[in-house]
Amino acid sequence: MAAEKLKCKECGTEYPLEALYVCERCFGPLEVAYDHSRLGERSALRRRIQAGREDIWRYADFLPPAGPPPGPGNREIPLAGLPVGWTPLVRADRLGEALGLRNVYVKNDAANPTHSFKDRVVAVASARARELGFATLACASTGNLGNAVAAQAAAIGLPSFVFVPADLEEQKILATGVYGTNLVEVRGNYDEVNRLCTELSYEHDDWAFVNINMRPYYAEGSKTVAFEIAEQLDWELPDRIVAPIASGSLFTKIARGFEEWLDLNLLEGRLPVMNGAQATGCSPVAAAFEAGADFCQPVKPDTIAKSLAIGNPADGPYALDLARRTGGAIDAVSDDQIRDGIVLLAQTTGIFTETAGGVTTAVLKTLAERGDIDPDERVVLVITGDGLKTLDAVRGSFAQRQIDPTLESFEAAAAREPLIAQALA
Amino acid sequence: MAVAVKIPVTLRPATGGESEVQVDGATVGEVLDALFERYGELRERISDEGGSLRRFVNVFVAGEDIRFLEGLDTPVADGSELTILPAVAGG
Numbered sequence: 001m002a003a004e005k006l007k008c009k010e011c012g013t014e015y016p017l018e019a020l021y022v023c024e025r026c027f028g029p030l031e032v033a034y035d036h037s038r039l040g041e042r043s044a045l046r047r048r049i050q051a052g053r054e055d056i057w058r059y060a061d062f063l064p065p066a067g068p069p070p071g072p073g074n075r076e077i078p079l080a081g082l083p084v085g086w087t088p089l090v091r092a093d094r095l096g097e098a099l100g101l102r103n104v105y106v107k108n109d110a111a112n113p114t115h116s117f118k119d120r121v122v123a124v125a126s127a128r129a130r131e132l133g134f135a136t137l138a139c140a141s142t143g144n145l146g147n148a149v150a151a152q153a154a155a156i157g158l159p160s161f162v163f164v165p166a167d168l169e170e171q172k173i174l175a176t177g178v179y180g181t182n183l184v185e186v187r188g189n190y191d192e193v194n195r196l197c198t199e200l201s202y203e204h205d206d207w208a209f210v211n212i213n214m215r216p217y218y219a220e221g222s223k224t225v226a227f228e229i230a231e232q233l234d235w236e237l238p239d240r241i242v243a244p245i246a247s248g249s250l251f252t253k254i255a256r257g258f259e260e261w262l263d264l265n266l267l268e269g270r271l272p273v274m275n276g277a278q279a280t281g282c283s284p285v286a287a288a289f290e291a292g293a294d295f296c297q298p299v300k301p302d303t304i305a306k307s308l309a310i311g312n313p314a315d316g317p318y319a320l321d322l323a324r325r326t327g328g329a330i331d332a333v334s335d336d337q338i339r340d341g342i343v344l345l346a347q348t349t350g351i352f353t354e355t356a357g358g359v360t361t362a363v364l365k366t367l368a369e370r371g372d373i374d375p376d377e378r379v380v381l382v383i384t385g386d387g388l389k390t391l392d393a394v395r396g397s398f399a400q401r402q403i404d405p406t407l408e409s410f411e412a413a414a415a416r417e418p419l420i421a422q423a424l425a
Numbered sequence: 426m427a428v429a430v431k432i433p434v435t436l437r438p439a440t441g442g443e444s445e446v447q448v449d450g451a452t453v454g455e456v457l458d459a460l461f462e463r464y465g466e467l468r469e470r471i472s473d474e475g476g477s478l479r480r481f482v483n484v485f486v487a488g489e490d491i492r493f494l495e496g497l498d499t500p501v502a503d504g505s506e507l508t509i510l511p512a513v514a515g516g
Contacts, residue, residue, distance in 0.1 A: 010481070022435045022511040027471060027481040029513035140515055194515035195485065199508070202434050202444070212514045247516020295480050298492050312490065314513045317480060 115386035129208030143172035226257025248315030352387030
């Protein structure tokens with residue numbers, strides 16, 4: 001395996017590949033560093049990847065587990081755990097048409113086992129946690145991560161603890177508890193849950209908190225979104241990515257994935273323009289982008305996009321830097337725009353996304369209307385979660401009718417409420 | 426005024442392993458100065474050259490992030506708790 005060490009993103013101090021996430025010298029975040037010198041030349045490497053499993057472990061060379069890897073070349077080793085990733089990249093011509101764009105794709109990460117991209121990061125974090133000897137998984141979650149941790153823990157047979165804000169959508173609570181996890185609802189917002197879990201990680205240092213003491217490994221899982229997009233575009237880069245920002249980890253790691261493959265000559269061209277998407281009710285990164293600041297002032301979240309409701313984003317400074325150096329931007333949209341975004345995506349692609357995807361779709365629409373996107377650009381919209389997780393967001397968004405089982409009753413109802421008879425625009 | 430400062434694991438080597446330290450001070454800034462006085466090594470770990478907190482350090486008074494209060498000027502009452510934590514968790 002090529003993972004070699006942990007390295008501080010701020011000051012460069014190096015550490016062994018252990019359960020560490022903060023630099024002792026400067027408090028900066030640690031990141032996995034690799035030695036790719038033995039990977040071989042491009043065509044052989046591409047073939048090896050293409051012959052791999054149809055899940056994230058086809059990219060095992062670019063992921064942290066250091067021991068016997070679940071991945072290409074080791075397909076005989078039984079891999080416990082949920083297979084995750086390798087989700088569809090869908091050409092979205094009708095969405096593009098609605099926005100005046102000719103080359104729009106949707107990366108549909110709702111098509112993961114627990115219906116969000118969080119399955120990727122949990123798979124990587126839990127693989128490394130088991131290598132390091134941890135026997136309990138835990139997380140601070142806005143909902144989707146809790147689903148993923150509870151499911152992965154069930155699949156590999158470990159106990160788990162999931163800490164969530166108590167006001168979470170009921171769908172996410174139920175879809176987590178069913179896996180038999182220790183679900184703890186905290187009376188507070190996500191940032192308070194996160195602070196509590198950071199303190200808990202000191203008291204329970206035999207627990208692998210996937211997004212705290214396992215965070216460097218966890219974050220690496222998001223690179224697989226980029227790897228898949230590039231492979232699905234036949235080893236080409238998109239011109240632009242539109243992705244949501246909560247902590248900023250997914251947003252920055254998508255770019256990191258493209259950069260790694262550019263460095264290795266697996267891809268040619270330049271890093272896509274990176275557009276970040278936030279909800280106005282929790283937009284510390286978008287506000288900092290607009291103000292020209294290189295750090296984020298924390299906020300108290302108030303938005304229907306609860307999976308993005310992180311008021312104190314850990315990777316905010318890096319997300320700002322990334323958007324600026326790629327010529328992108330970070331925009332925020334209102335709750336009404338989020339609801340409209342969900343409907344727009346559903347009615348032009350057949351993909352039903354949760355509120356976070358409504359944020360991302362609404363930001364794509366904003367960018368198109370603002371003229372930021374050339375109509376011929378190849379744009380990938382990263383849809384991170386399933387609409388069934390946030391059903392309240394679409395309640396009341398369409399006409400409902402009830403009739404008696406008679407022809408007359410149907411005709412009378414149809415006369416009262418116009419039917420959708422024309423092909424959708 | 427005595428304030429209990431909770432020390433994150435990352436900084437405990439600099440406090441001789443102590444997880445909680447009692448120091449005096451009327452504001453967050455004064456409490457941190459008193460802490461640095463006792464454990465000199467802590468200053469450069471969590472403060473930058475200009476005396477501000479490094480950007481990946483979060484400080485809480487009674488559970489509230491001081492950036493929602495008055496920053497380093499936030500008053501701290503006798504017997505209250507100040508928590509220093511890394512900012513890079515979560516997400």
